[in-house]
Each structure stands twice: as structure tokens, then as C-alpha cells.
Amino acid sequence: MSEAVVPHTTEKRAAAAPGRFRRALDSDLFYSFRRSKVTMIAAGVTLLFFLLAIFASVLSAQNPFDPAQLQLMNSRISPLWTADGQSPFLLGTDEQGRDVLSAILYGLRISLLVGVLGVVLSGAIGILLGLTAGYFGGAVDGLIMRIADVQLSFPAILIALLINGIAKSVFGNKLDEMSMLAVLVFAIGLSFWVQYARTVRGSVLVEKNKDYVAAAQLIGLPAPVIMLRHVLPNTTGPILVIATINLALAIITEATLSFLGSGMPETMPSLGTLIRIGNGYLFAGEWWIVAFPGLALAALILSINLLGDWLRDALNPKLR
Amino acid sequence: MLAFTLRRAIQAIGVMIAVGIIAFSMFRFAGDPVNQMVGMDTSGAERAAIRKSLGLDDPVIVQFGRYVGNAAQFKFGVSYQFRLPVTNLLMERMPATLELAICATIFAMISGIMMGVYSALRRDSWLAHVFQAVSLIGISLPTFLIGILMIYLFSVTLGWLPSFGRGDVVHIGWWTTGLLTLSGLKALIMPSITLGLFQMTLIMRLVRAEMLEVMRTDYIRFARARGLTTRAIHFGHALRNTLVPVITVAGLQFGSVIAFAIITETVFQWPGMGLLFVQAVQNVDIPIMAAYLMMVSLIFVTINLVVDILYTIVDPRLRSTVSRAH
Amino acid sequence: MTEPVLSVRNLQVEFASRRGTLRAINDVSFDIAKGEVLGVVGESGAGKSVTGLSVIGLIDPPGRIAGGEVRLAGLRIDNLPPEEMRRVRGKRIGMIFQDPLTSLNPLYKVGDQIVETIRTHLNLSEAAARRRAIDLLAEVGIPAPEKRIDGYPHEFSGGMRQRVVIALAICAEPELIIADEPTTALDVSVQAQIISLIKRLGRDHGTAVMLVTHDMGVIAETSDRVAVMYAGRVAEIGPVQDVVKNPLHPYAKGLMGAIPTLAGDDKRLVQIPGSMPRLSAIPRGCSFNPRCAFAFDRCRVERPEPLPRGAQSVACHLYDTVPAESAA
Numbered sequence: 001m002s003e004a005v006v007p008h009t010t011e012k013r014a015a016a017a018p019g020r021f022r023r024a025l026d027s028d029l030f031y032s033f034r035r036s037k038v039t040m041i042a043a044g045v046t047l048l049f050f051l052l053a054i055f056a057s058v059l060s061a062q063n064p065f066d067p068a069q070l071q072l073m074n075s076r077i078s079p080l081w082t083a084d085g086q087s088p089f090l091l092g093t094d095e096q097g098r099d100v101l102s103a104i105l106y107g108l109r110i111s112l113l114v115g116v117l118g119v120v121l122s123g124a125i126g127i128l129l130g131l132t133a134g135y136f137g138g139a140v141d142g143l144i145m146r147i148a149d150v151q152l153s154f155p156a157i158l159i160a161l162l163i164n165g166i167a168k169s170v171f172g173n174k175l176d177e178m179s180m181l182a183v184l185v186f187a188i189g190l191s192f193w194v195q196y197a198r199t200v201r202g203s204v205l206v207e208k209n210k211d212y213v214a215a216a217q218l219i220g221l222p223a224p225v226i227m228l229r230h231v232l233p234n235t236t237g238p239i240l241v242i243a244t245i246n247l248a249l250a251i252i253t254e255a256t257l258s259f260l261g262s263g264m265p266e267t268m269p270s271l272g273t274l275i276r277i278g279n280g281y282l283f284a285g286e287w288w289i290v291a292f293p294g295l296a297l298a299a300l301i302l303s304i305n306l307l308g309d310w311l312r313d314a315l316n317p318k319l320r
Numbered sequence: 321m322l323a324f325t326l327r328r329a330i331q332a333i334g335v336m337i338a339v340g341i342i343a344f345s346m347f348r349f350a351g352d353p354v355n356q357m358v359g360m361d362t363s364g365a366e367r368a369a370i371r372k373s374l375g376l377d378d379p380v381i382v383q384f385g386r387y388v389g390n391a392a393q394f395k396f397g398v399s400y401q402f403r404l405p406v407t408n409l410l411m412e413r414m415p416a417t418l419e420l421a422i423c424a425t426i427f428a429m430i431s432g433i434m435m436g437v438y439s440a441l442r443r444d445s446w447l448a449h450v451f452q453a454v455s456l457i458g459i460s461l462p463t464f465l466i467g468i469l470m471i472y473l474f475s476v477t478l479g480w481l482p483s484f485g486r487g488d489v490v491h492i493g494w495w496t497t498g499l500l501t502l503s504g505l506k507a508l509i510m511p512s513i514t515l516g517l518f519q520m521t522l523i524m525r526l527v528r529a530e531m532l533e534v535m536r537t538d539y540i541r542f543a544r545a546r547g548l549t550t551r552a553i554h555f556g557h558a559l560r561n562t563l564v565p566v567i568t569v570a571g572l573q574f575g576s577v578i579a580f581a582i583i584t585e586t587v588f589q590w591p592g593m594g595l596l597f598v599q600a601v602q603n604v605d606i607p608i609m610a611a612y613l614m615m616v617s618l619i620f621v622t623i624n625l626v627v628d629i630l631y632t633i634v635d636p637r638l639r640s641t642v643s644r645a646h
Numbered sequence: 647m648t649e650p651v652l653s654v655r656n657l658q659v660e661f662a663s664r665r666g667t668l669r670a671i672n673d674v675s676f677d678i679a680k681g682e683v684l685g686v687v688g689e690s691g692a693g694k695s696v697t698g699l700s701v702i703g704l705i706d707p708p709g710r711i712a713g714g715e716v717r718l719a720g721l722r723i724d725n726l727p728p729e730e731m732r733r734v735r736g737k738r739i740g741m742i743f744q745d746p747l748t749s750l751n752p753l754y755k756v757g758d759q760i761v762e763t764i765r766t767h768l769n770l771s772e773a774a775a776r777r778r779a780i781d782l783l784a785e786v787g788i789p790a791p792e793k794r795i796d797g798y799p800h801e802f803s804g805g806m807r808q809r810v811v812i813a814l815a816i817c818a819e820p821e822l823i824i825a826d827e828p829t830t831a832l833d834v835s836v837q838a839q840i841i842s843l844i845k846r847l848g849r850d851h852g853t854a855v856m857l858v859t860h861d862m863g864v865i866a867e868t869s870d871r872v873a874v875m876y877a878g879r880v881a882e883i884g885p886v887q888d889v890v891k892n893p894l895h896p897y898a899k900g901l902m903g904a905i906p907t908l909a910g911d912d913k914r915l916v917q918i919p920g921s922m923p924r925l926s927a928i929p930r931g932c933s934f935n936p937r938c939a940f941a942f943d944r945c946r947v948e949r950p951e952p953l954p955r956g957a958q959s960v961a962c963h964l965y966d967t968v969p970a971e972s973a974a
Contacts, residue, residue, distance in 0.1 A: 150335055153572070153620055158579040165601035165609050166346055252462045259464045260586055260598050275465065282472055283483075294465050302460040309456075538748035544704055545743070546763045546814055547736025556762070557751050564753070 042306035049300050053109040060102035065267065079288050092288040095281065100288060103274055104296050110270040111297070114184050115251040119243050121189030122250075126196025127239070131231070133197065134204025135224060145201070148194045156191035160253055163187040164262045177268035184263055188250045195242045203235045237315040244308035248301045255297055271297045328628050332621040337388075339617040343610035344387045347397070348380070396611035401603050406611040410593055415496045416486055417592030420584070421577045423508055424516035428577075429570055432520040433563075436527025440535070441554060451524065458521035463580065467514040467587035474510060482507050484589035515584040519573055526569055530562040537561075564631070571627040575620035649720050650677035651821050651854035652701065656714035657724075659693075659700050661925075663708065668925040670696045670709070672878040675952070678822065683848055683855040685869030685886065687862055687901070689922050693878040694858045698824045700724070701856070702739050703731045719821060737767040740815030742844075744827040746808035750799040756783075756810045757795035760817055767818035782813040786843060805836035809843065816847060823848065824856045829864060841868055862901060866890050874898045877922055877933040884958030894960040896938045932963065940964055 052059065075097040082092075091100040133144040151159065167183045168175070175183065207213065207230050216226040257263035258272030259279075266273060271293050278290030371377055375386060390396070396406040435455075439448035461469075475483035487503030489496040498504025534540060535558055543553050582594035589595065593612060600608035659671035671693045678684045686694045699705050701716055703723065716724040723734055735741070743749045751759060760779040764770060770778065776795070783791035786809040799807060808828065815823055825844055829837040845868050848855045857868060865872050866886060873883040874895065882895040893899045900918035920937040923929060929936055935945040942963070950961045 150338065153575070153624065154617075155576045155579045157582065158616070161582065161597070161601055162346075162609065162613060165604065165606075168601070169346075169604045169606055248460070255462055256464060256583055259462075260583065260601075262598070262601050272462075275468070279468055282468065283476060285476075287472065290468060294468065298461050298465060301462070302457070305456065305460045538743060538745060539751045541704065542741070542743055542749040542811070542814075543751070544732075545702060545735055545741035546766070547732050547734070547818075548762065548766055549732065552762065552766070557754075561751065561753055 036310055038306060039310040042303040042310070045299060045303040046307060049108060049296075049303070050112065052105055053112045056102075056105035056109045060105050061099050062102050064098040064103040064106055078286070091292045092286075094277065094286075094289045100292055103269065104271070104293050107269050107271045107274045107293060108296060108300070110181070110264055110268065111251055111254060111272070111300070114181060114188065114254040114264075114270065115247050117185040118188030118192070118250040118254070119247050121185055122192035122246065123196050123239065123243055125189055126193035127200050129193065130197035130200025131204060131228070134201040134208065134231075135227070141201070144197065148197055152194050156188075156249065157253055157256055159191045160184075160187040160257060161260070161262060163190055164257060168262075177265060180264060181268075184254055184257060187257070188253055191253065192246050192250065195246070196239060199238045199242065200231065200235055203231050207231050207234070241308060241312045241315060244304060244311055248304040248308065251297075251301055251304070271300075324632070325629055328625055332625050335621050336617060339614060340388050340391060341384070343391070343614050344384050346613075347387065347606055347610045348376075348383060391611075391614055396614070397607040399600075399608050400605045401600070401608075406607045409596060409608065410611060410615060411494065413591060413593045413596055416498075416590060417578060417581050417585070417594060419497060419499065420508065420511055420515060420590060420592060421574065421581055423512040424514075424577055424581075424584075425519065425570065425574055426516075427512050428516035428519035428523055431516075432523025433527050433559075433566065435520075436524040437531060437554075437559060439524070440528045440531035443532075455521040455524055458517050463514060463518065463583045464587050466517055467510070467584060470510045470514060471587070481510055483510075486591060511584050511588045511590055514587065515577060515581055518580065519570070519577060522573065523566060523570060527562055527566055530565055531558055534558045534561045568627055568631055571623055571630070575616065575623050578619060579616055648680070650679050651682075651719055652678040652856065653717040653720075654697075654701065654714070655717075657697070657700060657711065657716065658713035659696055659705060659709060660712040661709045665926060669712075669928075670878050670925060671700065673714070674875075674878070674880050675714075676873050676880060676883055678854040678856055680821075680854055681848065681852045682871065683845065683857055683869045685865035685872040686856060686858045686875060687860065687865050687872060688875035690860060691922055691925075692875040694860075694875055695826050697875070698741070698826050698856060698858050701822075702735055702741050702824055704735075704741075733767075736763055736815075736820070737818045738821050740818075740820040740823045742808075742811055742815045742823065742825040742828045745831045746804055746811050747831065749811050750807060752799055755796050755798055756802070757797075760795075760810075760814055763814055764817050778817070779813075782817055783810070785847075786810070786813045786816075787839075788813075804832055805839065808832060808836075808840055812840075812843060812847070816851070816853070819851065820853060822854045822856065824858070826858045827860070828857070829861070830859070837864070844868070862890075874901060877928055878925070879933065879961060880952065880959075881934065881962070882958060882960045883952075884956075884960075888956070888958050894955055894958055894965065895934075895962050896940050896964070897934050898960075932961075 057063065075093060075095050077093040079092040079100075091104070093099055094103070129144050129148075133141040164183060164187050167186070171179065171183075204227065207227050210230075212230070213227060254263060254270060255272030255275070258270050259276045261276065264270040264273045266277060269277065274293035275290055275297070278286075278293060281289045375383060378386075394407050396410075398404065399406050399409055402409060435451045439451045442448050471483045474481045482503070485507060486498045487505070487507035488501040489498045489504055490500045498508055540553060540558060543557050548556075579594075581590075581592060582598055584590065585592045585594040586598050593615070596608060597612045599605070600612070654677070655675050657671050657674045658669065661668045661670055674693070674697060676684065686697065688694050696705065696709070700711055703726070705711060711724050714724070715722055718734065718738060723731065726734065750756065754762075757776065757779050760782060761772065761775045764775040764778055765772070768775070780791045780795055783795060788794055788806060788809055794802070799810070802810060812828075815825075823844070828844065829840050832840060841864055844855060844857070847853065857865065859865060869886045871884060872886045872889050874881045874889065874893075874897065876897050882889060882893065882898045889898060890902055893902045897918070918937055923933060923936075929946075931947045932938070932941070932945040932950050935941040938945065944963050948963070950963045950966070952959045952961045953965050955965055
């Protein structure tokens with residue numbers, strides 16, 4: 001047990017600035033973080049993946065998507081440690097002579113970008129709708145939560161695929177890479193907002209009936225502003241947990257869409273696209289083209305999930 | 321009981337109408353249906369004629385009414401790619417998807433319940449830890465990666481199982497089944513496991529949590545005080561009380577299994593509705609997309625309704641008790 | 647004197663916790679004879695329920711019996727292998743828990759639960775067990791038992807459910823019944839019925855009853871003897887009239903003083919100052935000494951052991967100084 005939490009009893013909390021409260025929370029979090037080796041490794045791996053993605057262009061042997069840098073004579077080279085390996089292609093090359101490692105680094109960048117933007121968008125939509133539903137109540141609340149209920153019973157991947165198909169139909173089948181990325185972010189954003197909305201709404205409903213809201217209104221402060229300042233700090237923990245777990249889900253969703261051929265095009269592939277491409281060479285025995293992107297994707301998602309699991313347990317002491 | 325069922329049924333119809341509006345909007349507003357149906361060199365007059373024949377000049381509400389009316393009779397129009405009625409295309413592929421989904425669910429239920437019970441009862445054994453690890457991996461590995469991995473292992477390397485298709489199927493009326501031939505059964509193994517793995521993880525975690533919860537209840541303590549055998553307590557009392565929520569969740573998940581089959585069917589080139597849908601999304605074949613959405617929603621809504629009603633039958637407390645003897 | 651049905655000697659129960667081992671039961675000894683009702687009374691946390699659970703062998707980890715003996719009709723049962731102890735539970739010792747609402751499995755008909763228990767312990771056919779179940783329901787006072795046997799627990803009222811629980815506890819003719827706060831969760835009007843039912847069953851079948859409760863009134867009405875527990879120890883034990891009329895231990899005096907009477911004398915109800923110590927902070931010497939008006943130096947250093955005083959036995963240093971005149 002961290003001793004930092006104990007003194008924060010009621011009379012002190014009123015005086016303590018949010019910063020101090022958060023500091024106590026952080027120290028408690030940090031304590032349980034240091035106690036779990038698995039979590040520390042997971043955090044390290046996640047951080048590593050983010051760094052690799054950010055510095056992809058510096059770390060890669062080539063820009064795998066610049067045709068000028070590709071040579072067909074370098075195609076289908078197996079990884080360095082196998083009999084036919086060639087430097088500098090550590091993880092081998094694909095059909096077009098692309099270095100698999102470089103492709104993974106660039107693909108990681110796209111996967112993480114879509115995932116993070118998708119989570120931010122879904123969080124924004126969810127928090128906004130949750131606040132609206134909770135604050136206004138009545139018919140607005142009923143409508144939003146009904147939509148949430150219905151949507152929750154459909155898997156996100158189906159919704160994302162549909163949004164994707166509609167976008168293609170509206171904008172034409174040939175979207176350039178950046179618009180495709182935007183469509184994916186949009187599809188993920190619209191698929192994952194429900195949990196945020198439910199959490200925030202629940203918290204608003206709890207806060208709404210508390211005396212300080214009435215008191216604030218009495219002295220002429222706008223209730224929404226007061227509530228926001230209480231609701232958001234109260235839901236930071238749960239939202240952080242949802243966001244972490246959803247980051248993993250968003251990356252899986254993007255990879256799945258790309259694998260199904262409805263995501264990032266081959267000219268700007270994500271990890272999912274790379275797996276889709278590599279899958280075609282599996283039967284020819286060129287396993288490395290699909291294996292390493294797959295491994296990278298699995299390791300990334302596993303680390304994020306482990307972080308999410310730990311965060312959920314650490315922020316919710318009621319669970320054992 | 322009747323009022324409850326009726327209320328649920330009305331809710332289900334409400335959901336279907338909402339989905340109908342979405343499907344219709346996709347069909348009508350997402351791209352011009354005429355453009356999708358004709359070539360570049362079709363004249364304006366011809367286009368107008370087609371518009372008229374499709375009824376696209378009528379008021380939107382009339383079109384919607386017609387669309388819903390047709391949908392209620394399972395008429396979803398003609399596929400842009402195949403130039404065939406969508407209904408025929410879907411019906412032809414439905415048995416493949418349903419068979420896959422059912423096998424996957426059975427696999428997920430059996431293995432998920434067994435693993436869940438074991439890891440609840442032997443919480444600290446090494447096997448329970450292995451199951452926990454498997455469940456984490458099951459959630460973290462995307463379905464298509466698991467499929468690819470299995471294909472590489474069992475088809476490419478070992479050559480034991482076919483990597484694509486349904487194998488030989490037998491026609492029984494309009495239904496086709498792969499359950500009656502050896503090649504059909506072999507073809508089912510990998511797709512079923514791939515599709516069921518996620519549900520298995522879910523069921524295992526749920527069974528474990530529920531079982532631990534139930535084992536702490538007073539009636540289990542009382543059952544122990546009555547001297548019942550460990551076996552009767554674990555399987556007669558604890559497991560049975562666990563199964564109510566588990567069956568509910570598994571039932572509700574069946575719709576998701578059908579939707580997730582999209583991915584598995586693509587990996588294994590399984591000739592089901594999901595593969596058709598993925599191809600439709602790639603080729604912007606809106607009638608198929610809309611029809612698939614309606615079909616899957618119908619399955620979802622029906623399952624939800626059935627589960628709600630079954631729930632009241634399984635759990636006596638929810639049944640309306642007509643005769644109370646005091 | 648014949649051998650007692652239940653004989654507990656120097657029982658110790660410990661709970662392992664993060665802050666070290668806590669001793670919930672410390673050197674508890676008592677006997678219950680055939681057909682006798684022993685009331686066990688004390689504040690919550692005094693160790694009454696834990697005593698009952700350890701007799702029937704249902705102390706869950708991290709708790710464990712750390713010392714002493716429990717004998718059932720001479721047979722030592724505290725160290726039986728789990729499977730043999732299971733055969734004792736329900737067959738030779740029946741148990742009744744506090745809350746009848748949660749003691750029955752909601753998904754099974756009450757008849758199925760009774761038949762299941764009967765057939766676990768007695769070699770009877772399904773039909774014979776069902777007939778016996780109907781008889782049992784009739785015996786515990788459930789009207790129209792042949793109809794109610796197919797009812798689910800939620801179809802019974804609280805009092806009726808507790809009757810079903812009692813039927814379950816006695817269905818294999820146990821020698822001992824442990825009733826843990828059997829009336830606490832019930833309406834006052836139903837409490838008396840359940841109490842008289844337990845008393846009647848004990849008398850009719852010659853069953854020994856260990857009645858755990860915090861309600862002195864229930865004890866006075868039902869029990870032959872009473873054990874007053876405090877902080878994991880027996881403070882005083884003896885025939886119920888003696889202990890009620892002439893309590894010896896200062897704590898028992900306080901406890902008896904706290905019973906309101908209808909006698910109408912203008913004595914005020916006596917309150918015991920303070921509250922029982924937590925297990926982690928039991929004082930040295932006599933655990934009651936900080937609350938005791940008569941405490942002297944010895945009480946703060948040395949733990950009092952039970953001393954016989956007539957039919958009673960009391961663990962208090964106040965009685966150690968008195969010559970053994972009353973031993974006759």
C-alpha cells in the first residue's frame with residue numbers, strides 16, 4: 001500500500017488541487033506498475049514500437065515504397081540467418097525486392113497512426129454523446145443510448161466494413177492513400193464510441209444529483225461547466241482503460257480491414273496490408289514475407305492488451 | 321410473461337425498421353444505382369428509362385415503403401456484379417456460413433466451459449495459468465493471423481488439412497452440407513477452430529468469473545454443509561448456476577460469430593455469405609451489402625428475442641408464478 | 647456420565663493474513679450431551695460462528711484449525727480426511743445458516759435439493775427418498791408438503807424457507823445440529839416459531855443442538871446450557887438459569903444486564919462501555935480487561951483460565967482468590 005493516498009480524507013480533498021490528487025493516484029499507479037514485471041516489459045515493448053514507428057525513415061535500410069530504391073534482382077531473399085540470406089536484408093525481401101524489415105517499420109507507422117487517431121476520434125464522439133445524453137436526459141438520452149445498445153450488439157468489424165463500403169460508393173472506388181486512411185479512422189471512430197458514452201453518461205448521472213451542482217446553480221454558476229470539471233476527472237481512469245484496450249482493438253480492426261482488402265492500399269501498406277500481400281507467398285514457402293509483419297502485429301497488440309489489463313486492475317482496486 | 325414477450329417483439333421490430341432505413345439509404349443515396357448498373361456509353365434516355373423502371377423517380381417515402389415491402393418478402397434486388405437476384409446468392413451461401421458458425425460455437429462452448437471450470441476450480445495450478453495465457457493470446461491475435469498460422473502449420477507444412485473451400489458437399493433439398501463427407505468434415509476443422517477461438521476465450525473467462533462468484537455464495541456453502549460430494553457441488557450446483565449467464569452470452573454471441581465469419585471465410589476461401597459480403601464491399605455491390613446487413617440484423621434480433629424468452633424459461637425466478645400457495 | 651455427542655477441547659483457529667496470523671478462536675472447550683441445547687452467545691466477532699464452522703469442518707483457507715480436538719461421539723473429526731469429513735457433514739452433523747433466502751439453490755426445486763441430500767447419505771431409492779422428503783417437510787411444519795415439494799425456493803416465504811433449510815439439516819437424522827443465527831434474518835413473529843421448531847426437533851429425535859446467536863432472549867428461551875464467548879474465548883459456561891440469574895463473569899453480567907425485562911423494575915439497562923477488540927489488537931492478559939470495571943493488575947498480565955464454580959465455569963481472576971468452598 002502506498003502511504004500517499006491515506007491522508008487524502010474528505011476535508012483535505014476539498015483543499016487539495018486536482019494536481020495533488022492526481023499525483024497521489026500516479027504514485028499508487030507507479031507502485032503497482034513497478035511490482036509487475038510483465039507490465040514493465042509490455043510497456044517497454046509498446047514504447048519501442050512507437051519509437052520504431054516514429055523513426056521508421058531513419059532506421060530503415062531503404063524506403064520500401066520508393067520504386068527507385070527497389071531492385072527486382074533483390075526479390076524473394078530469405079532472412080539473413082538462412083543459407084540464402086543477404087545483407088542488409090535482415091528479415092529478407094518480398095516479390096518486388098522490398099526489404100521486409102523496412103516495410104514493417106513503415107507499416108507500423110500507418111497501423112499506429114490509424115489506431116491512435118481512431119481511438120481519439122471514438123473517444124471524442126463517445127465523451128460528447130455521453131455528456132449530452134447524461135446532461136439532457138429524457139428523449140435525447142433515450143435516443144443516444146438506444147443507438148448505443150443496437151450498435152453494441154453488432155461487431156465493430158461489420159460496422160467498419162459497412163462504413164468503408166459506403167465511403168467507397170460515395171467517393172468512388174479509387175481513393176488515394178490519405179483519403180483511405182481518413183476513411184479508416186472515421187470507420188473506427190464510429191465503431192468504438194459506445195463504451196466511452198456509457199461510462200461518461202453514468203458518471204454524469206451520478207454527479208448530476210449531488211448537492212454541489214445545485215449549490216453552484218444557486219450562486220449562478222452554469223451547471224454544465226461545474227459538472228464537466230467534476231465529471232471528467234472522475235472518469236479519467238475508466239476512459240484511460242477503455243482507450244488503451246480500444247487502441248488494441250482499433251489496430252486489430254484496421255489490420256483486419258486491410259487484410260480483407262478494404263483498408264490501406266499496397267502503395268501505402270499497414271501491417272495488415274503486408275500480411276495480406278505476404279499471405280500469397282506462403283504456399284511457395286516464402287514464410288518470412290508474412291511471418292514477420294504478423295509477429296510484429298501480434299507483439300504490438302499483446303503488449304497493449306497487457307498494459308490495458310494491468311491499468312484496469314490497478315485503477316479498480318475492487319477487483320481482488 | 322406474455323407482456324414481456326410482446327414488448328421484446330416490438331423492440332425487435334423497431335430495430336429492424338431502423339436497420340431497414342440504413343439499408344435503404346445505402347441503396348438509394350450511396351452512389352447512383354443507375355450508374356452502377358449501366359455502362360459508360362448508355363445514353364441519357366436509356367438511363368432515364370432505367371430510373372423509371374426501378375421506380376427511382378417516385379417520392380422517397382414510396383421507395384422506402386417498396387424497399388421494406390420487398391425486403392419483407394426477401395427480395396433485395398439484383399447484384400451489380402453478378403446480375404443475379406441477391407436473395408438467390410445469399411441463400412445459396414447461407415448453409416456454408418451457418419454450418420461453420422454452428423460448429424465454431426459448439427467448439428467454443430465445449431472447450432471454453434471446460435477450460436473455464438478447470439481454471440476456476442484449480443485456480444493456482446499450472447494448467448490454469450496456461451489457460452489464462454492462451455486466453456490472452458486468443459484475444460490478442462487477430463483472427464486472420466490465427467487462420468494463416470494454422471494453414472501454414474497444418475496445410476503447407478504437415479499437409480493434413482485442406483487450406484481452402486468446403487470439400488465435398490451433399491445436397492439436401494436447397495441446403496448443402498459438408499458434415500456428411502470426410503473431405504467436408506476435414507475442411508470444417510480449421511475454419512471452425514479459427515472462428516471459435518475468440519468466443520472460446522470469452523466463454524472461458526466468463527465461466528471462470530461466474531464460477532468463482534457462485535462458489536462464494538451461501539447456497540454452495542450450505543451444499544457443502546449438507547455433505548454433498550464435491551462432484552455434485554461443482555457440477556450439479558455451481559456449474560448449473562453458472563451456465564445460465566454463459567448460455568445467454570453464447571447465444572447472443574452467435575450473431576457475432578456469423579459476422580466474424582467474414583474474416584474466417586476470407587482466410588479459408590469458405591464459400592459463405594461473409595466472403596460474398598467482402599467481395600461486395602470491394603466491388604461496391606450495394607444491393608448485396610444492404611441485403612447482408614438486413615439478413616445479419618434479422619438473425620441478431622431473432623436470437624436476442626429467443627434468448628430473452630429462453631432466459632425466463634431456464635431461470636424459474638423470472639417465470640411468472642401463477643399459483644402461490646400462501 | 648455418558649459420552650457427550652460433541653466434545654470440543656482447547657480448540658484454536660487461526661487466520662493467516664498479510665499482517666501475520668490472527669487467532670480467531672483461542673482455547674475453547676465445551677461439551678454438548680445427547681438431547682441438550684447449548685446456546686453460544688456473544689457479540690459479533692466473538693468467534694461464535696467460527697466455532698460452529700470449525701466443528702463441521704467448513705473453515706475456508708486462509709483459516710485453519712491450529713490446535714485442539716473436536717470429537718463427535720468419541721470420534722475425533724477435526725483431522726479427518728476431506729472425503730470422510732464430507733460423509734460426516736449432513737449425515738451426522740446438520741447445519742442451519744443465518745439467511746434462508748440465500749441458503750437454497752434458486753435453480754432447483756426444494757424437493758430435488760432434499761432428495762439429493764437424502765440420497766447422498768442414505769441408501770434409498772428415488773421414490774423412497776421423495777416420500778421421506780415429504781414426511782420431513784410435514785415434520786418441519788410446511789402445509790401441503792406433497793404439493794410444495796415441487797416448488798422453487800423463491801415461491802416460499804422467508805420463514806417457510808428456513809423450515810426447508812431445517813428439513814435439509816435433519817434429513818439424515820444427525821446426532822448434532824449446528825444452528826448459526828437461525829432466526830436473525832427472519833421477522834420477529836416467525837422467529838419464535840422457528841425456535842420452538844428447533845427445540846421440538848431436538849427433543850423428539852434426541853439431537854444435540856449448538857445454537858449460535860447474539861440474542862440472549864432466544865438462548866434463555868431455548869437452551870439448556872449457555873456458553874458466553876468473548877474475543878475468541880469462552881468467558882463463562884453453565885446451565886442457562888444459573889448464567890442468566892447469576893452471571894459470574896463481569897462480561898456476562900453486563901450481557902445479562904443488557905436484556906430488557908418486562909418485570910417493570912426501574913433498573914436501567916446496563917451498558918458495557920467500549921467495544922470488543924479486533925482480532926489484530928487483543929489486549930494482553932484477560933482480553934476483557936480494558937472494559938472491565940473490576941479489572942486489577944493481574945488481569946492485565948495473565949490470561950485467566952476456566953475455573954469451576956458450581957455448575958458454572960468462568961474464566962476470570964476475580965474467582966481465583968476465593969477458596970474452593972463452592973466445589974461441593
